[in-house]
Amino acid sequence: MKRIITPLFRFTLYLVLIAPLLLFTAYAFSTRWFFPQPFPVEWTTVTFQRAIHDSRTLSSMVQGIWIAILVSVLSLMLALPAARVLGLRKFRGRQLAWLLLFLPTIIPPLAIGMGLNILFLRIGLAGTITGVVLAHIIPTLPYTIFTLSSAFARFDENYEFQALALGANPWQIFLKVTLRMMTPSLVVATLFAFLISWSQYLLTLLIGGGQIITLPILLFSAASGGNPSIIATLSLLFVAPPVLVIAFTARSLGQHGNEIREQY
């Protein structure tokens, strides 16, 4: 029984994940595909090429990737010290600190976005990359802090004491020991930050005010336009970077588990 169920389950899982992508591909590379026909009759790359050669598509992707990279870096820099203290130390008000840092996941983004919009308009950050990056850090920070703090909770400071006693200065300890021990978790945290920022629609729209165009914004306007070929093409482009990032970090994700096992 188990011999049948496991492959069946696996097949269903793959189908659920891949089927929409196949459908998108079919829509993106065909034209005039109407109801009774089970498969597209006319295959073409015209729509796809048009979408790619549209300067807005490319610039929105580049801008989105830049924003996501900046958000990841800043989010890690902010999360690392916080996660270290939350993971390694016990102190009064620790619960409160957790609550405050996790608040962005509880409060609706619309509420944050509206409030921020007013603030950023006043201080001149609305409609700027800086403003959008700062806004994106709000939803990413809880995830990066959570990932890193659970890694720090498993971290043994004696590794750092060893390095210290052997003559390493604080920077050497941070770079050669702490960061190296944390690498797998840092990769996972970066991934989270990147993906959250890359797929952010609401905050980009509210803070960017139509001046900062990322792919989700193009996608939403295309979706309301109703041309399935364009929607499908943009959707494919939208999934591409995350898939590539995950493909390149898969090794690290696997190592994450291995190194934990090695340590204990």
Next chain:
Amino acid sequence: MTTINIISLNKSYPNRPEPVLKDFSLSIQDGEMVALLGPSGMGKSTLLKLITGIERPDSGDIQFDGSSILGIDPNKRGAVLMFQKSYLFPFLNVEDNIGFGLKVQGASSETIRAEVKRMLNLIGLPGIERRKPGQLSGGEGQRVALARALVTNPKLLLLDEPLSSLDTSVRMNLQEAIRNIQHELGVTTIFVTHDLGEAMAMSDRMALLLNGEIVALDKPENLFHRPRSLTAAKFMGVSTFLNGDQLKVQCDVAEGSSEKIFAIRPEHIRVQKESCKNSMQGVVSDCVFRGEYIEYQVDVNDATVRARMPMPAPMFPHGEQVHVKFPKEYLFEVECP
């Protein structure tokens, strides 16, 4: 290489009412190995943290070769640590682990390679440069950790229960290895342990630590045979204490005074059927066969006498009337606070 002077060190933590170290002083000769023996939570590890600079003392001074190290950064003090766990960096192989200290101090890669090789020979594990810490056994890991600590040519080696997580046979092996390497390099060493046998086997001098204070400090053999105080004697496994009143009934050793307390090691007491000079009558209240020896507990004059008779020895059952002999030369007086 280095003499160590620890002068009136005090340390307390805000969340603990009692200070961890109270007016703690200790001088260690160049190349000497001193064992700090005591139950856990008695300030042993705190002392090591103060010496390495991970923590700062409330008052007092620590001097290497006569000059204070309290103003020196922890990474420039030259005091290296070895813990119960090896704490080898899991992402580096054995060679890079051992070479870590030299590398951060800016040594050239040829020097590092040569030194690592020399250390691996010294610890008796040549040719394992490319292995990862995960591929080493517990004993090998500790040997590599020792090599990593010693390769930097430290002024002081601090061992914090380095053998307590190992099997008995591996432990014996490593006791000898550490002792030999320490002798060969002549590095001044402080060895923290709660194992009496290990402390005696390895150290030149032993300090008994209780509640943040040294209660006794001497060569292992002196402490073993003639501990001066009651506390030290209990530490060293002496379990029979009799006051003058209890002793003088039939013994001529304890002349007079009922306030004095006399002690004797369990191995030196004889339990026998017949009475003789310096013996007292008692009743066996417990008898445990331990293989190499028999452990007796005999009630004598309202006191409990614990004896350890090496095999072969007569077995006396519970409740048997026996005579307990205290050889005069093995009885000693202990100070009672």
